[in-house]
Amino acid sequence: MRILVATDSIGAMTSREAGEVIASGWRPGVEVxxxxxxxxxxxxxxxxxxxxxxxxxxQVIDGRMVTTGRGPSTAVVRVQGSDQxxxxxxxxxxxxxxxxxxTIAAVLRGEPxxxxxxxxxxxxxxxxxxxxxxxxxxxGDRPLDQGVAGLAGLSQLDLAPARAxxxxxxxxxxxxAAQLDQHLLGLRGITxxxxxxxxxxxxxxxxxxxxxxxxxxxxxxxxxxxxxxxxCGGLGFAVLALGGRLTSGPALALISPEGxxxxxxxxxxxxxxxxxxxxSRGGGVVAAMAEAASAALSPCIxxxxxxxxxxxxxxxxxxxxxxxxxxSVLDDPRGNVSEAELAATARxxxxxxxx
Numbered sequence: 001m002r003i004l005v006a007t008d009s010i011g012a013m014t015s016r017e018a019g020e021v022i023a024s025g026w027r028p029g030v031e032v033x034x035x036x037x038x039x040x041x042x043x044x045x046x047x048x049x050x051x052x053x054x055x056x057x058x059q060v061i062d063g064r065m066v067t068t069g070r071g072p073s074t075a076v077v078r079v080q081g082s083d084q085x086x087x088x089x090x091x092x093x094x095x096x097x098x099x100x101x102x103t104i105a106a107v108l109r110g111e112p113x114x115x116x117x118x119x120x121x122x123x124x125x126x127x128x129x130x131x132x133x134x135x136x137x138x139x140g141d142r143p144l145d146q147g148v149a150g151l152a153g154l155s156q157l158d159l160a161p162a163r164a165x166x167x168x169x170x171x172x173x174x175x176x177a178a179q180l181d182q183h184l185l186g187l188r189g190i191t192x193x194x195x196x197x198x199x200x201x202x203x204x205x206x207x208x209x210x211x212x213x214x215x216x217x218x219x220x221x222x223x224x225x226x227x228x229x230x231x232c233g234g235l236g237f238a239v240l241a242l243g244g245r246l247t248s249g250p251a252l253a254l255i256s257p258e259g260x261x262x263x264x265x266x267x268x269x270x271x272x273x274x275x276x277x278x279x280s281r282g283g284g285v286v287a288a289m290a291e292a293a294s295a296a297l298s299p300c301i302x303x304x305x306x307x308x309x310x311x312x313x314x315x316x317x318x319x320x321x322x323x324x325x326x327x328s329v330l331d332d333p334r335g336n337v338s339e340a341e342l343a344a345t346a347r348x349x350x351x352x353x354x355x
Contacts, residue, residue, distance in 0.1 A: 065078075108165055115170040138219075216237060
């Protein structure tokens with residue numbers, strides 16, 4: 001019997017830590033593999049670092065949390081705003097993505113890695129990555145690092161220095177799966193979407209969209225209409241303009257050699273999250289593992305700190321069964337799930353899923 005455990009972070013446990021605890025529930029002799037997996041903005045960096053054998057470090061630079069890691073051929077990067085509440089409502093006209101570009105540039109100094117994987121979710125911006133490009137060397141006749149407001153009137157742009165800095169390094173932007181079809185411009189673009197949420201004046205929205213359109217036309221007209229270009233305030237567009245590609249955290253793990261090997265001939269897929277409810281559906285990791293299990297013609301089960309979803313709704317998501325560590329978060333208002341509690345739940349679940 002072959003079992004794959006690929007879970008999101010649960011409580012304070014990372015994907016790998018939670019996965020190893022769940023895997024311990026099955027008796028010796030059952031083949032159980034653990035695949036670290038995470039979604040952008042929700043444990044991705046830790047999971048990918050574990051998957052790729054990368055050691056990460058985090059430091060505060062100008063009030064921002066900067067996480068970087070470097071392996072033999074791959075680097076991983078995330079820059080998070082100074083406040084968890086930075087992801088606000090509306091259009092951040094003055095905010096720049098330059099800090100992310102500075103971090104990428106620092107990684108490229110010296111011996112560039114073969115691949116840089118960047119979690120694009122940490123900054124609340126609306127500049128289509130102009131600030132990031134500026135930090136990598138792009139130049140224009142208007143300031144590129146003063147937010148979308150600073151791009152007004154831009155008529156010249158040169159990305160050659162930024163592309164030269166990357167050279168042969170593959171740039172991979174990781175975004176939430178729901179944003180892989182987000183457009184940059186127009187009625188379905190980021191300005192229309194964010195502007196409507198904040199009741200922005202239509203005239204200012206049109207001006208902002210026109211500014212982004214002019215920037216995109218100069219940077220990479222072939223990518224301005226590509227789905228995903230609008231991801232994370234347009235940072236997806238900047239990655240595409242540099243010749244990079246966009247993906248989700250779970251997809252990156254599942255196409256890795258480790259992910260492919262773990263799914264080969266699997267009899268059961270066990271995933272998990274802190275809260276499994278109908279509103280969030282357990283998040284991107286649970287959704288991705290349910291889809292992967294379906295493709296492998298195997299059942300998928302969920303172990304979660306709390307389960308707040310009916311069996312009928314659960315099965316529409318491709319989940320065969322779900323098991324809660326606790327009946328309610330009221331059992332612990334802090335929402336903690338200990339390793340001992342998770343292990344006990346895993347042992348109970350394993351008795352039902354062993355043959």
